[in-house]
Amino acid sequence: MTDVLIAGAGPTGLTLAIELARRGVDVRIVDRAGEHFPGSRGKGLTARTQEVLDDLGVAEEVLHYGFRHLPHRRYLDGDLVAEAGPHAQRAPAPDRPYDGGLLIPQWRIERILRARLAEDGVRVELAAGLAEFSQSANGVHAVLDTGERVAARYLVGCDGGRSTVRKALGVRFEGESGEQAMLLGDVELDGLEPDAWYQWTVRRRGFLALCPFRHERSWQLQAVPFNDFGAEGSLPEPSLPYFRRIVDDLAGGHGIRLSKASWLSTYRVNVRMADRFRVGRVLLAGDAAHVHPPAGGLGMNTGIQDAYNLGWKLAMVCSGARQSLLDSYQEERLPVASWTLGVSAEGLRRVAERFVNRGGTDIAAGAPPDGQQLGLGYPASSLSVDGDAGTGPRAGDRAPDAPCVDSSGTPRRLFDAFRGPHFTLLGFGESCAGPLQDAGTAHSGLIKPVSVGAPGSGADLVDVEGHARTAYGDTLVLVRPDGYLALRAPGASRTAVRDYLDRVGVSRSA
Structure with a gap:
């Protein structure tokens, strides 16, 4: 079976x-x-x-x-009206290595x-x-x-x-099912440099976007041709000649020539x-x-x-x-x-x-709050247990990253410790030594114990710049295999991890 x-x-x-x-x-x-x-x-x-x-x-x-940082280039009725990178102002931070x-x-x-x-x-x-x-x-x-x-x-x-x-x-x-529909396809073309996501709006006629891909010849075409919608919001079957006609109609002044289409589709919301x-x-x-x-x-x-x-x-x-x-x-x-x-x-x-x-120029008009999904979590979950009132992320929150070094001085991140199928038990401070040892002995293979400390502490990970302790505080933290906090507990607690595993029913899988 x-x-x-x-x-x-x-x-x-x-x-x-x-x-x-x-x-x-x-x-x-x-x-x-x-x-x-x-x-x-x-x-x-x-x-x-x-x-x-x-x-x-x-x-x-x-x-x-x-x-990563591809600017959006906006045209309205043939004129360039805006160019900006939605993620241009973002940069990696100690707690989040991916900036957008x-x-x-x-x-x-x-x-x-x-x-x-x-x-x-x-x-x-x-x-x-x-x-x-x-x-x-x-x-x-x-x-x-x-x-x-x-x-x-x-x-x-x-x-x-x-x-x-x-x-x-x-x-x-x-x-x-909504009335909105859109044409989609992957095309090869000449006439544009692959240095931006090009977007055209021609009022009362339609919308067209062409997005290049890195190290690829193909671009993604998205189009909403207003005049081609049927009575029930349907669009004609996509084809390369049809795509060419849309490009000529909405971006005709740019000399764009479509040469090939490898994928054609119609999307309905x-x-x-x-x-x-x-x-x-x-x-x-x-x-x-x-x-x-x-x-x-x-x-x-x-x-x-x-x-x-x-x-x-x-x-x-x-x-x-x-x-x-x-x-x-x-x-x-x-x-x-x-x-x-x-x-x-x-x-x-x-x-x-x-x-x-309407051809607005606000390139981020459709961006949702927390569009990078870093703030989503499970604080109300039955798997989230807050046993410590300290500062830092709560149980159910995404576990922040932080740069550290290991005992040999090699740069290591908390994400390096998390990587893999295990739970990770982070212990900040000397009081966590006992619980870390207990977890490593009783739950070998299920939990990876990792001590985090200041330079000279002899910890598994040395928090040279203090980013890890700033993110978590002095506490005992159990991180789930999917990178969310399962448990926060006082550093000296010798029973919190065992009680948690028994409560959620995973101790038998060790």
């Missing part, structure tokens, strides 16, 4: 498969498509998602292929994640969609499009907005969310659980973070932790999905009203 069967091999499914495989879980990932997705569709990574990819060990390659969004095509992200997954011996099975399934108290019995029967302990639907898994579960997908993310041994993640407008670029990011939240929990349950740990997945991620739908819908409204229709 397979431990986990994943339906859908987009960014969400691939992230989940990596999280499970690197923890030794027997996982299969299948996809109905006959070939890997070729398009750039979700092209933005938030700072928080970059931190996730750092933990998975692929951040360096992602940064190589991404544009990254533009990179979705197909490239998927390729990088597939290669990472292959390092753990797992490959995507194409042309093998999920045809049907049933579940019992002991597992899930699935039938693939190939006719193969698969027995698994758990099934996770990462199969998109039209999810076969969600529909078979009878889970409601509540919300609405939907704002919908599943009312449940788990039914027994079947769970939903990514677009299968929530779909929303593209404003703010949060779609792919929210799906990746769904998988990052679910992966360690599902792996621990497969290793003996209580099944109730899976209840925290919906508890934590459903409110985030609800927030994402709200800010994305509002962002789209602002973009359509100010930017596309």
